[in-house]
Amino acid sequence: MAKRNNKGFSLIEIVIAMAVLTLLLTPIIKQFAQTMRVSRQAKQQQYINEEASYSLEEAQVTPAKEYEKKYLDYVAANPEYSFTTGTDAVQCTLVDSSGNVIDIVDGNGNKFKDASGSEINYVEYTVESYVLGNLQIGYNKAEYDKVVTVDNLATQIRGCKNSVNDMGLNVKYNMTEAELPTDEYTLTNEGSAVKRDANGNVISVVVEETTFVGNPNDTNLGNMQNLDYETVAMINGTATNFDDMAENALFSQAMEKLKEINYSDWEQGMLHNSNDNILLQNGYSPIINKLTKIYVEKLTDATTGKDYYQVLCDVYYKCSYTLGGETFTPTLSYNVFSQKFFIEKCPDIYFQYQPFISSSTNNGDGTYTVNYADNDYILIDNYVEDVKIYLYKPFSDAINVTDNASYSDVIAGKSDTYTYTTKAPTDADKASETAYESFLLNNAVAIHVAKANNNVKDAKIFTNLNTEDNGTNSQFFIASSTFSSFSEVKSSNASYASLNMADYDRSLILPIDADTRYDDRLRTVTVTMLPADQHANTVILSGAKGEK
Known part of the structure; x- marks a missing residue:
């Protein structure tokens, strides 16, 4: 019978194999461990x-x-x-x-x-x-x-x-x-x-x-400023855009009054498209005054409980005219700015200002004549301390005139207005510019400023208009205590049933360069x-x- 030879691994062979395997795996394991450690450290550093x-x-x-x-x-x-x-x-x-x-x-x-x-x-x-x-x-x-x-x-x-x-x-x-x-x-x-x-x-x-x-x-303002709409109230020129709208609306109201007073004249005006003449024939010569109210108050949101600053700007137009022997005094109002500011301190308010434009005419030769009313009214309805309002006019024209002697042209029959004419430049190299030819009239536009009598310190008003208080025609700002034409204007603060106007602190109407930043x-x-x-x-x- 044949004898089988069963071969296997001897103990010494197994020991040798394990030693060789250990020698081969040790650096690999060390490298893997090092990689894991570096990866964890990198991940930690990333955090x-x-x-x-x-x-x-x-x-x-x-x-x-x-x-x-x-x-x-x-x-x-x-x-x-x-x-x-x-x-x-x-x-x-x-x-x-x-x-x-x-x-x-x-x-x-x-x-x-x-x-x-x-x-x-x-x-x-x-x-x-x-x-x-x-x-x-x-x-x-x-x-x-x-x-x-x-x-x-x-x-x-x-x-x-x-x-x-x-x-x-x-x-x-x-x-x-x-x-x-x-x-x-x-x-x-x-x-x-x-x-x-x-x-x-x-x-x-x-x-x-x-x-x-x-x-x-x-x-100052002319250079560095952080004009972020979430932290700054920027009231642009839209306040002026309502002038034409208000005049047209008041004219339409006058036509409705004429319809009640003199139907035949109203019908004639409507049929023959001569509304202006028909109203003039019935004594229509309106006097319109404009008031701009800026309201600031710190409130609490009823839903979230968070404090915020509410800034509003409203414009009011008070018209007085006689029609058919009767006198009418309608008032129109528009909201031109409303925003809540959920920030820690009261936002600065930038108001691009234009006085009330009573009329404007296209002269047909590339020039325009714009007439300002002789009085303009601003009411600061403020319930917050340390408010800053920047009232700036975006370009220089007749309202910025301070040297009366430099302007000798007086337009007859318009002594209650300022007029400036814009002409296209003759120099072809300056085609992108606009030249202003200004005519100084008898009186500067008087800007009447009043405050709501609410026992809060007046806001500081910084402006690029002349702030001199010398009693001459170069004085634009008048600290008024009453605006008799606007007695029906109320405070935007619901706690005040009526609005008691008071003299504005004249010393707080300042030139732009008087402003410095403490932040x-x-x-x-x-x-x-x-x-x-x-x-x-x-x-x-x-x-x-x-x-x-």
């Missing part, structure tokens, strides 16, 4: 970067008071977190690309001084900090403190210049690592080179020269993610921010 980016964008678009309230509400709902705020004054030197300190002066060439009067060679700026502590971020719930700071360093630098060459200064951006003056400086994500103190505040920054010198906070227009937001683990990375992002 931190996303949190910093989101926080930066949020701080850029949120007013400071609303930002603080938002975090207070968040911590109230999540007591495991902490929230603190603070304000610090920080000193910062300005250096050139080589790290040399620049000798700085203000826009007038004067050295800066500290509170004691001693000369200094640095700018002092304000840092507002908002610290949300004990945050747990990412898959491993890593603990971080999120520090959001808002500073006005960029604004302060814009008000400095180099004393040596009289050039303005601005933060230098788009720098590279190779351009850093010393190892003490680091690059921000915006490409500026800064040196920070232990608290993360900038104590030195690289700047470059520029031709502009001026703190943006001292710049910084040019600010920097910095978000710092501080890890509790000292071996983890700190993330710092910064960006620009407009007004508070």
